[in-house]
Amino acid sequence: MNRLCDCGQQMELDLRTVIYSHRIKIERVPVFACESCSHFEVLPLIKENLLSLIAELNIVSGIHKVLFTEICDIADIIDDVFRHQTDDIGSPIEQLLNDKIEERINLLLDLYRYAQELGDTDWMEDVSNRLGQITEHLQHFQTMDRNVG
Ligand SMILES: [Zn+2]
Numbered sequence: 001m002n003r004l005c006d007c008g009q010q011m012e013l014d015l016r017t018v019i020y021s022h023r024i025k026i027e028r029v030p031v032f033a034c035e036s037c038s039h040f041e042v043l044p045l046i047k048e049n050l051l052s053l054i055a056e057l058n059i060v061s062g063i064h065k066v067l068f069t070e071i072c073d074i075a076d077i078i079d080d081v082f083r084h085q086t087d088d089i090g091s092p093i094e095q096l097l098n099d100k101i102e103e104r105i106n107l108l109l110d111l112y113r114y115a116q117e118l119g120d121t122d123w124m125e126d127v128s129n130r131l132g133q134i135t136e137h138l139q140h141f142q143t144m145d146r147n148v149g
Contacts, residue, residue: 005034013093015079016040018050018068024057025065026050030078045137046072073104073130074137101138105131 003011011032018026029050033040042050049072057064069076077100081093108131115123 003032005037005039007034007037007039009034009036011040013043013078014040015075015082018042020054021058023063024054025063026053026068027065028067028069028075028079030068030075043074045133045140046074049133073108073134074101077101077104098138101134105134105138108134 005011011034014031014033015028016031016033018029020026030043030046031040032043046068050068053066053068053071057066069079077097081096081100085093085096108127112124112127112131115127
């Protein structure tokens with residue numbers, strides 16, 4: 001899961017606040033951050049999510065403050081893993097993330113079946129989009145594990 005910074009140091013997964021145009025504040029965005037210089041970059045797979053959120057908020061005037069964990073499953077999962085990391089000492093963060101992502105996929109599949117029973121097509125579409133995105137993340141994390149190991 002680690003990535004090298006331009007300065008040569010290892011970058012670590014972290015949650016940061018992103019501020020855009022002094023009026024859009026998005027909290028708990030997953031990033032890779034370098035501890036030795038102040039460089040950080042948004043996780044590639046959530047970048048599109050983040051940019052479309054910023055574009056959406058940007059056309060509405062006023063000041064916006066959003067918790068990214070409330071609109072992005074993967075941010076929510078990373079947040080959850082960080083909060084409970086101390087309970088699971090010994091398990092590598094990749095393992096915890098994989099477990100949580102699989103848990104979330106099962107939950108979304110249940111939701112999808114429920115929406116299907118209700119015949120709620122909007123909800124089905126929403127859940128299926130979330131499933132698509134999160135599955136992509138799982139594959140991405142697993143690929144990174146393989147690259148590291
Ligand atoms: Zn650096």
